[in-house]
Amino acid sequence: MNSALLLDSLPAVAAGFGVTMLMWLPGLSLAALLGLTLALGRQYGGRAMDAVLALLLGAVRGTPFLVQLFLLYYGGPFIGLTLDPAEAGLLGLAIYGGAYFAEIMRGGFLAVPRGHVEAAVMAGLSPAQTLRRILLPEMALLILPAGVNMAVVLMKETAVLSIITVPELTMVITGIGSSTFAFTEAAFLLAVTYWVLTEATGAAGRAMERRIATVRLA
Amino acid sequence: MARLGACLLPHPGPLPEEEGAAAHFRVLSATPLNATSFALLLDGALITAALSTVSVLLGFAIGALVCTAQLSRIRAVRAAGAVYVSFFRGVPLLVQLLLIYNLLPGIGVNVPGTVAALVGLTLCTAAYQAEILRGGFLAVPPGLVEAGQMVGLSPALILLRIRVPLALRLTLPSVVNEAVLILKASSLVSVVGIADLTRTAQNIASSTYRPIEAFAAAGALYLVLNAVLIGGGGLLGRRMRGAE
Numbered sequence: 001m002n003s004a005l006l007l008d009s010l011p012a013v014a015a016g017f018g019v020t021m022l023m024w025l026p027g028l029s030l031a032a033l034l035g036l037t038l039a040l041g042r043q044y045g046g047r048a049m050d051a052v053l054a055l056l057l058g059a060v061r062g063t064p065f066l067v068q069l070f071l072l073y074y075g076g077p078f079i080g081l082t083l084d085p086a087e088a089g090l091l092g093l094a095i096y097g098g099a100y101f102a103e104i105m106r107g108g109f110l111a112v113p114r115g116h117v118e119a120a121v122m123a124g125l126s127p128a129q130t131l132r133r134i135l136l137p138e139m140a141l142l143i144l145p146a147g148v149n150m151a152v153v154l155m156k157e158t159a160v161l162s163i164i165t166v167p168e169l170t171m172v173i174t175g176i177g178s179s180t181f182a183f184t185e186a187a188f189l190l191a192v193t194y195w196v197l198t199e200a201t202g203a204a205g206r207a208m209e210r211r212i213a214t215v216r217l218a
Numbered sequence: 219m220a221r222l223g224a225c226l227l228p229h230p231g232p233l234p235e236e237e238g239a240a241a242h243f244r245v246l247s248a249t250p251l252n253a254t255s256f257a258l259l260l261d262g263a264l265i266t267a268a269l270s271t272v273s274v275l276l277g278f279a280i281g282a283l284v285c286t287a288q289l290s291r292i293r294a295v296r297a298a299g300a301v302y303v304s305f306f307r308g309v310p311l312l313v314q315l316l317l318i319y320n321l322l323p324g325i326g327v328n329v330p331g332t333v334a335a336l337v338g339l340t341l342c343t344a345a346y347q348a349e350i351l352r353g354g355f356l357a358v359p360p361g362l363v364e365a366g367q368m369v370g371l372s373p374a375l376i377l378l379r380i381r382v383p384l385a386l387r388l389t390l391p392s393v394v395n396e397a398v399l400i401l402k403a404s405s406l407v408s409v410v411g412i413a414d415l416t417r418t419a420q421n422i423a424s425s426t427y428r429p430i431e432a433f434a435a436a437g438a439l440y441l442v443l444n445a446v447l448i449g450g451g452g453l454l455g456r457r458m459r460g461a462e
Contacts, residue, residue, distance in 0.1 A: 062398070062444045063437040064405035067416055071437070074429035152308075159310035163409055170313060183320040191309045191317055198308035 009176045016172030017193075023086070023158045023168055027093030028151055034094050035101020042106055053102075060099035065157050068092055073164045089161040089168075097154050104146045108139035141212055148205030152198050159194065169193060251431045255422050259432075262418030263439045269332075269414060270401040270443075273339035274347075277400075278393070280340065281347030288352050299348070306345030312406050314338050319410055335407040343400045350396060354389035355381060387458050394451030398444050405440075415439055 038057065042050045060068065072081075072095075073088040083091065112135055120130040162171035170190060177186030287299030306314065315338040322334055329337075358381050366376040408417035419436035423429040 059437070059441060062402075062441045064402040064416060064440060066405045066408070067419070067433050067437050067440065070416075070420065070423070070429065071433040074423060075433060078430055156310040159312045160406065162312070170310070170316075174316060177320075184317075184324045187313065187317040187320050190313050191305075194310055194313055195305055195308045199304065202308075 009180075012172050012176065013169070013189075016167060016169040019086075019166065019168040019172075020158050023089055023093065023161055023166065024155050027090050027158070028097065028154050030090065030094035031097025031150070031154065032101050032147070034098030035103075035105050038098060038102035039105035039109060042102065043109060057099045057102055060095060061103070065092065065096050066160055066163065068096060069160065069164055085161070085164045085166045088164060089158075089166045092161075093154055093157060096157065097150060100150055100153070101147075104143050104150065105139060108143040108146075109135060111142050112138045144209055144212065145205065148201065148208070151205070152201050155198055155201060156194065251422070251426060251428060251435065255426065255432070256435070258418050258422060259415065259435055259439060262413060262415035262436075263443060265413060266401065266404055266415040266440075267443055269336060269339065269407065269412070270397065270404045273336055273404070274343055274393075274397045274400055276336075276340045277343035277347050280344035281351055284344060284348035285351040285355070288348065289355060303345045303348055306342050307349070311338065311342050311403050312409065314342055315406060315410055331411055335404075335410060335412050339400060339404060339407070342403070343396060346396050346399075347393065350389050350392040351385060353392070354385035357388050358384045387455075390451065390455050390458065394448060397447055397451075401443055401447065402440065 038053055042053050045053070069088065069092045072092050073083060073085065076083050076088065116134050116138065117130060120134045125133065158168055159170040161168055162174065165171065173186050173190045173193075177183040180186075284299050284302050287295045288303070290296050290299070309317075315335065318334050318338045318341075319331075322329060322337075362380055362384065363376055366380045371379065404414060405416040408414050408420065411417070413421075415436050419432045423432035426432065
């Protein structure tokens with residue numbers, strides 16, 4: 001891809017990058033929020049809810065993201081859920097990521113030292129206060145590495161959204177490749193962009209881990 | 219790259235509202251999934267299983283090489299291993315597949331699509347398996363290696379009898395987990411035109427206009443394949459422990 005070509009397509013690439021970010025960061029937040037809700041549901045919702053959620057989450061984690069997207073995007077209209085590609089993509093990321101976050105956060109809650117919770121109860125904190133002041137912050141610290149890993153996983157899954165025509169980076173750059181016949185260059189540009197993004201995310205995560213390494217939990 | 223999007227279904231869009239539930243019912247009952255569809259899906263599942271199995275096994279071999287490179291004493295070799303792992307773990311598999319699809323013909327290698335898909339899956343899982351193996355080797359207790367040295371085992375024997383068996387046993391659960399991820403990720407080869415489980419479901423969805431049943435059936439088959447994989451891994455783990 002020569003430089004003039006690259007310069008011509010710069011606005012389009014920037015727009016694609018923007019859409020990728022608009023899928024990734026809100027998708028990640030929604031996934032974390034859904035995961036937290038599901039983890040709490042499994043922990044405090046009683047045995048029946050725990051069993052049902054375990055089954056559902058297992059099904060989501062055991063099937064490909066692409067199949068889930070197809071089910072949402074092409075199957076949705078048949079049950080009255082007509083989504084445009086971006087909506088389906090965002091919802092898909094939230095569900096897929098949420099299933100993983102639920103498992104990660106459940107493990108995080110279980111790893112909070114019992115003594116901390118008992119101390120909170122003895123100090124007269126209500127269950128809600130114990131959750132907000134003790135369990136949530138300690139769980140958040142414990143799951144940071146796994147959470148950063150999920151951020152990277154979801155960043156990479158945003159590329160799959162191109163298949164249901166979300167105009168994100170992969171769709172834009174492969175489109176430029178098709179229209180200019182510079183397929184290989186376009187694919188290279190795409191690969192390097194994602195590589196930089198995921199490495200930067202990993203580095204940011206490691207920096208955060210170093211910062212909180214001073215916080216002692218046990 | 220022109221192939222991306224070639225497999226898109228027309229989006230059905232909102233159904234006509236004035237006809238309401240009756241229209242829904244008519245569309246839904248137009249062409250039920252029949253035995254032929256299920257036979258096709260099973261064929262697709264076999265392709266998915268074969269692609270995943272071969273790429274996980276080949277990826278294990280390449281991953282072992284990359285892991286050796288990463289544990290090498292030579293700095294440049296270590297760096298090369300690290301770059302390999304970082305690239306193939308940092309770039310979405312879909313982009314890797316597009317790259318390989320366009321790169322191979324570009325450098326004069328014309329291979330069937332299935333081979334290109336296999337190369338993509340293998341190179342990707344090799345990076346993950348290299349990292350898993352590296353963790354396994356680093357987790358072998360040094361005391362056991364020292365004990366081997368004290369009883370006079372050669373470095374080759376220590377590797378063969380102590381480090382490799384222990385590392386394999388430690389990494390088995392992670393390798394099974396990686397195999398599940400590759401099984402799921404192999405759905406992306408549908409984009410480059412391989413008739414795997416996902417692609418077959420897409421074809422059925424567009425020809426019968428019943429996407430929910432087609433994709434749900436495909437999802438169920440993926441769950442069955444996963445269950446087989448996890449069950450097999452459990453059996454293998456018990457056998458490995460029993461062999462001690």
